Each structure stands twice: as C-alpha cells, then as structure tokens.
Amino acid sequence: MKINLILLDSSLELVPKEIISHPAVIRNAKKRNKKAEHTLLDISLHYHAMKDLPNREKRGRPDIVHLAMLMFLTEQAPIKGDFYIHTIDSKLIYVNNEMRPPKNYNRFVGLAEQLLVYGKVPLNSNESLMKVLDIRLKDLKQKYKLGVLSEGGKRVKPEELCNLGEKWLLGIGAFPHGDFSEEVKEVADEYFSISNYKLETHQVICRLISSCLQQLGWP
Amino acid sequence: MKINLILLDSSLELVPKEIISHPAVIRNAKKRNKKAEHTLLDISLHYHAMKDLPNREKRGRPDIVHLAMLMFLTEQAPIKGDFYIHTIDSKLIYVNNEMRPPKNYNRFVGLAEQLLVYGKVPLNSNESLMKVLDIRLKDLKQKYKLGVLSEGGKRVKPEELCNLGEKWLLGIGAFPHGDFSEEVKEVADEYFSISNYKLETHQVICRLISSCLQQLGWP
Numbered sequence: 001m002k003i004n005l006i007l008l009d010s011s012l013e014l015v016p017k018e019i020i021s022h023p024a025v026i027r028n029a030k031k032r033n034k035k036a037e038h039t040l041l042d043i044s045l046h047y048h049a050m051k052d053l054p055n056r057e058k059r060g061r062p063d064i065v066h067l068a069m070l071m072f073l074t075e076q077a078p079i080k081g082d083f084y085i086h087t088i089d090s091k092l093i094y095v096n097n098e099m100r101p102p103k104n105y106n107r108f109v110g111l112a113e114q115l116l117v118y119g120k121v122p123l124n125s126n127e128s129l130m131k132v133l134d135i136r137l138k139d140l141k142q143k144y145k146l147g148v149l150s151e152g153g154k155r156v157k158p159e160e161l162c163n164l165g166e167k168w169l170l171g172i173g174a175f176p177h178g179d180f181s182e183e184v185k186e187v188a189d190e191y192f193s194i195s196n197y198k199l200e201t202h203q204v205i206c207r208l209i210s211s212c213l214q215q216l217g218w219p
Numbered sequence: 220m221k222i223n224l225i226l227l228d229s230s231l232e233l234v235p236k237e238i239i240s241h242p243a244v245i246r247n248a249k250k251r252n253k254k255a256e257h258t259l260l261d262i263s264l265h266y267h268a269m270k271d272l273p274n275r276e277k278r279g280r281p282d283i284v285h286l287a288m289l290m291f292l293t294e295q296a297p298i299k300g301d302f303y304i305h306t307i308d309s310k311l312i313y314v315n316n317e318m319r320p321p322k323n324y325n326r327f328v329g330l331a332e333q334l335l336v337y338g339k340v341p342l343n344s345n346e347s348l349m350k351v352l353d354i355r356l357k358d359l360k361q362k363y364k365l366g367v368l369s370e371g372g373k374r375v376k377p378e379e380l381c382n383l384g385e386k387w388l389l390g391i392g393a394f395p396h397g398d399f400s401e402e403v404k405e406v407a408d409e410y411f412s413i414s415n416y417k418l419e420t421h422q423v424i425c426r427l428i429s430s431c432l433q434q435l436g437w438p
Contacts, residue, residue, distance in 0.1 A: 031250070044323040063322050070286065071425070076416045103282050104263040105324035157437055158429075196438055197295045206290070207437070210377075210429030218376055218426070219415055 001212055002081035002166055004144065007068055007174035007201070009181050010087045011061035014116050015041050022049035038117050040109050058088055058175040064201050065174050066108045069101045071205040077219050079212045081166060084140070085130075088175060090183060091116075092133045092140070099129040138187050144169035145189045148180065149204050153191030158211035161192060170208065174201045220431055221300035221385055223363065226287055226393035226420070228400050229306045230280035233335050234260050241268035257336050259328050277307055277394040283420050284393050285327045288320045290424040296438050298431045300385060303359070304349075307394060309402060310335075311352045311359070318348040357406050363388035364408045367399065368423050372410030377430035380411060389427065393420045 015025050020036050028045045029036040043050060043060035050056050065085065072083060073095075085093040093115070102108045111130075115121045120131040140146070147164065148171040161170060171188070173180060180188075194207055213219065234244050239255050247264045248255040262269060262279035269275050284304065291302060292314075304312040312334070321327045330349075334340045339350040359365070366383065367390040380389060390407070392399060399407075413426055432438065 042323075044326060061322075063324065067286070067289065067322075070421070074419055074422060077414075103280075103286075104261075105282065107263060194437060195296075200293055202289070203293060206425035207429055207432070210426055211433075213426070214430075214433070218413060 001162055001215060002079055003072075003162065003208055003212060004081035004083075004166060004169045005072055005205070005208075006084040006086055006140070006146075006169050006171045007065060008086050008148065008171045008184050009058060010065050010085050010174035011059055011176065012065045012085065012087050012112060012116075012174075013041050013059065013089050014113070015039055015046070016053065018053060019046070019049045022046070024049045034113070038113055040113055040116075042109070055088070055178075057177040061176050062109060062112060063105060064176065065112075066101070066105055067202045068172070068174055068205055069095070069108075070103065071202045071209070073097065073099055073101055075209055077213055077216070079209065079216070082169070084169075085174070086137050086171075086184075088181070090136065092135055092137055094128070094131045094133050096127075096129045137183055140169060141187055146171055146187055147190045147192055148184065148188040149173070149194065150180070150191045151193055151198060153193040155193050158194045158207045159215060161194070161208060162212040162215060172201055172204050220381060220434060221298055222291075222381065222427055222431060223300035223302075223385060223388045224291055224424070224427075225303040225305055225359070225365075225388050225390045226284060227305050227367065227390045227403050228277060229284050229304050229393035230278055230395065231284045231304065231306050231331060231335075231393075232260050232278065232308050233332070234258055234265070235272065237272060238265070238268045241265070243268045253332070257332055259332055259335075261328070274307070274397075276396040280395050281328060281331060282324060283395065284331070285320070285324055286421045287391070287393055287424055288314070288327075289322065290421045290428070292316065292318055292320055294428055296432055296435065298428065298435070301388070303388075304393070305356050305390075305403075307400070309355065311354060311356055313347070313350045313352050315346075315348045356402055359388060360406055365390055365406055366409045366411055367403065367407040368392070368413065369399070369410045370412055370417060372412040374412050377413045377426045378434060380413070380427060381431040381434055391420055391423050 041060045083095040120128045260279040302314040339347045
C-alpha cells in the first residue's frame with residue numbers, strides 16, 4: 001500500500017520577467033547576493049511587486065510546497081510511492097522519495113532556486129534528488145490514473161484513497177486560493193473530496209498518510 | 220473529543236548571553252535591523268556560534284515549533300483543545316487555539332521574537348494570541364494529567380490517546396535530539412508511544428489529529 005503523490009499548480013516559480021526590475025525584487029535579491037532572476041517569487045517579500053501579476057492569488061507561496069514536502073518525505077514507514085511537483089507555470093518536477101528536504105525554510109528556498117535555475121539538485125551528481133523533467137503533466141497519464149483532491153469531488157473516506165492501488169497518482173493543489181488550471185482539469189480522471197472543511201495541502205497529506213498507516217496497524 | 224496539547228522542551232529561545240557578541244550573531248541581527256538579544260537562536264544561522272553551548276543538540280530549532288503550530292492550529296474541525304508551549308529554558312507559553320500562525324517562517328520568527336522580548340503578542344490588545352505565563356510546567360498539574368509521547372512509552376494506538384478525555388494534556392517533545400529534561404520527567408504522569416519508528420513532532424500531531432477525526436467520521 002503506497003501513495004503516489006503529485007502537487008498540482010504548485011505556487012513555486014522564479015520571479016517572473018514582468019516584475020524583475022521592481023525595487024522590492026532587486027532589494028531582496030541584493031540582500032541575498034543573488035541575481036533577481038535567480039530568486040523565488042515569494043508574496044511575503046514581493047506583495048506590492050505582485051499586485052498586477054496575472055493569476056496572482058495562486059502565486060508566490062513556496063512555503064506551501066515546502067510544508068507539503070516535509071509532510072510526505074519525513075515519513076519513514078513504507079507507504080511513500082512516487083512523488084512529483086507540477087508547478088503553476090507547467091513545469092513537472094521529479095522528487096526522489098528518499099530525499100530529506102531542508103527543514104529550514106530559507107534553506108529550502110535556496111534549494112528550490114538552484115533547482116529552477118539549473119534544472120536539478122544537487123548539481124554535481126548523476127543521481128538527482130529533484131529534477132525538472134522534459135515531459136508535461138499529460139504525459140504522466142501513460143503511467144497513472146490521476147485522482148485529484150478537490151472540495152467538489154466525490155466524497156470518500158481517506159482510507160478508500162489508500163486502497164485505490166498503485167496505478168493511481170493522487171493530486172493535491174499546492175496553491176493558496178482559486179481553482180485548478182485548465183491543464184489540470186484536462187488530465188484529471190476523477191475528483192475526490194475527503195472533508196466538509198476546506199483543507200490545506202498539508203492537511204490532506206496528513207489525513208492520507210494516517211489512513212494508510214492505520215491500515216498497516218500504525219507500524 | 221478534544222486534544223489538549225503541549226510542546227515540551229521546545230527549541231525556542233532568544234540568543235543566549237554566552238554568544239551574544241559572536242560575529243555571526245551580530246551580523247545576522249544587523250541584517251534584520253534588530254538588537255542581537257532580540258533575535259531567535261537558530262542553528263541555520265548560528266551553527267558555529269553554538270558549538271560550545273550547553274545542551275546544544277536540543278537548541279536553536281524554532282522551525283520545529285513553527286511546523287508543530289501549523290499542524291495543530293490549521294485544524295478547523297472541532298478537536299482542538301488547549302494549547303501550550305513549554306520551552307527549553309522553562310518558559311510556559313499560552314497559545315490561543317483560534318490563532319492563525321504565520322505560514323511564512325520568517326514572519327513566524329518575527330512573531331516569536333516579539334513574544335519572547337515583550338511577553339505577549341499582539342502587544343496592543345487585551346486579548347493575547349500568545350502569552351508567556353508566570354507559572355511553571357508543574358503548575359499545570361492542578362488542571363491536567365500529563366501524558367508524554369516518547370519512544371520508550373507504553374505502546375498504544377493513536378485513537379486510544381484521543382479517547383483519554385479532556386483531563387489529559389498530551390505532551391510532545393519539540394526539540395531535534397536528546398532526551399526530555401528533568402523538569403519534564405518530574406511532572407509526567409504517563410509515557411505513551413504510537414509507533415515503531417522515531418517520529419518527528421509534526422508527525423505525532425498529524426497521527427493524533429487524524430485518529431480523532433476518524434472517530435468523528437472524518438467531518
């Protein structure tokens with residue numbers, strides 16, 4: 001019993017061209033001795049700079065991705081399947097499920113920047129912990145069926161999702177507000193909902209993991 | 220069915236006097252326009268400065284406290300009881316369980332610094348979201364029985380802890396390595412273990428919350 005997981009429309013990207021010369025973007029990059037175009041978009045730093053960006057209510061929240069990665073990858077029990085991150089600008093990232101992501105947010109930011117600038121981390125190794133793939137979300141359909149967790153989906157108990165089988169890839173939105181992109185909607189095979197409450201990304205992962213673990217007798 | 224939670228020996232403190240004049244401490248404080256004694260001890264910034272600190276393997280990890288707060292306080296379902304943070308230097312902090320902690324780590328650091336410097340947050344309000352109490356851990360025994368989650372404890376399933384009742388306060392270590400302090404050991408009524416694996420703080424909270432929610436039928 002393994003969970004294959006993909007974060008969808010994840011709010012993880014480098015500062016986009018439109019705001020690359022905004023004073024706040026330049027100031028924050030300078031503080032960290034980085035080029036502006038090599039820094040992550042982060043609403044806690046770039047709130048004002050982001051005010052005219054299209055789709056901005058979904059953008060600039062790498063903390064959501066960080067927390068989701070910590071939730072899934074910390075797990076030692078044998079329930080971790082494949083793990084991918086699909087981003088809001090349609091990148092598809094492979095994540096080695098043995099990876100131990102940095103616990104500290106600022107270190108995570110540094111790592112994600114390296115990933116998005118150079119395409120993989122670590123740089124000097126054949127075996128990648130994270131890698132930007134040259135395929136698209138739709139190409140994963142050759143391998144998986146995509147079940148998307150969504151408020152409007154078919155109501156199920158988390159344990160039912162655990163028992164779907166390893167042919168399924170469970171998709172969870174990793175953005176703060178708004179709806180899934182057209183890209184996601186076009187490839188979703190099924191929508192599921194596990195709560196009457198609006199859940200955050202890490203809460204969904206927590207409920208899924210716990211349900212699988214319980215079926216294994218809480219090892 | 221509510222969980223009363225306390226984080227124990229939490230790795231949350233201001234930079235201690237012994238290292239207040241270390242160059243790394245001063246440099247990092249200056250970058251943030253803060254006095255060194257008003258900044259949090261953080262191993263990701265102060266690793267070298269901390270090398271001679273007593274008990275250092277338990278110290279300088281505010282990220283553990285941040286993640287634990289996010290796990291517990293994000294929950295909307297009616298299972299959140301009382302919430303306290305006991306720190307490695309024996310402070311006892313009350314946390315309003317309706318509080319929404321900052322998602323961004325750097326904002327959390329700013330908030331925790333304000334709390335530890337001034338004793339409460341927000342400063343200009345009668346109603347505190349977080350407050351340093353003038354009682355000690357042992358004084359909570361007048362109100363609760365303390366059940367401590369620990370690898371060596373009596374093996375139970377998480378759902379059993381959910382059913383202990385609201386007289387119980389469940390204690391979870393919020394430090395990276397090492398054993399509980401003497402202060403904690405002196406007040407613990409019972410030790411429980413919920414896994415064969417060594418769990419991180421946020422994993423314990425996730426399993427507890429999920430077990431309670433399942434008993435409520437995953438509302």
